[in-house]
Amino acid sequence: MEKTFDPELIRAIFKLVWSRRALERDRNEVTENLEGEVGAGTSKKNRPTTANANALKLSSELLRLFITEAVQRAASIAEAEGVDKIETTHLERILPQLLLDF
Amino acid sequence: MEGSRESDLEKEEDDAATEILRDRFRHSAISIAESEAKTNDMDISPPVMVCIADLAFKFTEQLAKDLELFSQHAGRKSANMEDVILCAHRNEHLASSLRSFCNELKGKEPQTERKRRKASRKEDKATSNVLDIS
Numbered sequence: 001m002e003k004t005f006d007p008e009l010i011r012a013i014f015k016l017v018w019s020r021r022a023l024e025r026d027r028n029e030v031t032e033n034l035e036g037e038v039g040a041g042t043s044k045k046n047r048p049t050t051a052n053a054n055a056l057k058l059s060s061e062l063l064r065l066f067i068t069e070a071v072q073r074a075a076s077i078a079e080a081e082g083v084d085k086i087e088t089t090h091l092e093r094i095l096p097q098l099l100l101d102f
Numbered sequence: 103m104e105g106s107r108e109s110d111l112e113k114e115e116d117d118a119a120t121e122i123l124r125d126r127f128r129h130s131a132i133s134i135a136e137s138e139a140k141t142n143d144m145d146i147s148p149p150v151m152v153c154i155a156d157l158a159f160k161f162t163e164q165l166a167k168d169l170e171l172f173s174q175h176a177g178r179k180s181a182n183m184e185d186v187i188l189c190a191h192r193n194e195h196l197a198s199s200l201r202s203f204c205n206e207l208k209g210k211e212p213q214t215e216r217k218r219r220k221a222s223r224k225e226d227k228a229t230s231n232v233l234d235i236s
Contacts, residue, residue, distance in 0.1 A: 052180055070157070
């Protein structure tokens with residue numbers, strides 16, 4: 001069976017990031033208010049983001065692809081060298097393009 | 103400064119929660135990497151797996167930020183599949199892989215059901231070939 005991420009784990013990580021960002025927005029708003037600028041309707045604006053179930057499944061797939069691409073690309077470098085173990089030098093070679101692609 | 107102790111506590115809780123999730127994530131990521139290496143008939147060294155896992159975790163955090171920005175840009179509070187596909191815009195191959203996966207999710211049948219039907223159709227073909235030979 002194909003290994004993949006648990007969408008609930010991904011949701012938990014997303015929630016952490018989103019609540020952190022919402023908190024940051026709150027703090028910035030407080031600073032702005034102290035400086036005399038008032039944001040209109042900011043409380044409504046500042047509910048943290050959510051994602052629907054399919055978006056989480058698709059995100060899990062995207063993350064799985066990140067890992068499989070990294071491994072596959074590094075594997076082909078190792079194969080070209082005639083070795084059967086993926087080492088850090090192989091990963092280093094493919095990292096720039098990988099990060100550009102994702 | 104007022105309230106700085108409060109924010110230190112929040113930060114500690116945040117860091118602790120992040121560590122727990124990072125550990126679980128690392129565990130899954132390494133499992134996926136190992137499995138993929140095996141599929142390629144390769145061994146994979148532990149530092150490589152950890153590096154990929156940590157990169158993937160950072161990517162996940164970035165993905166969360168991008169999903170928030172895209173859904174907000176569209177005037178929504180909730181991210182959907184289109185937002186995820188947008189995140190993959192840098193590589194066309196990647197985007198089309200995601201789009202296919204997206205269509206499968208949208209489809210009426212769950213993926214396993216479709217695979218089972220495909221498998222049974224193949225079996226029917228095999229038995230009919232045997233009969234032809236005899």
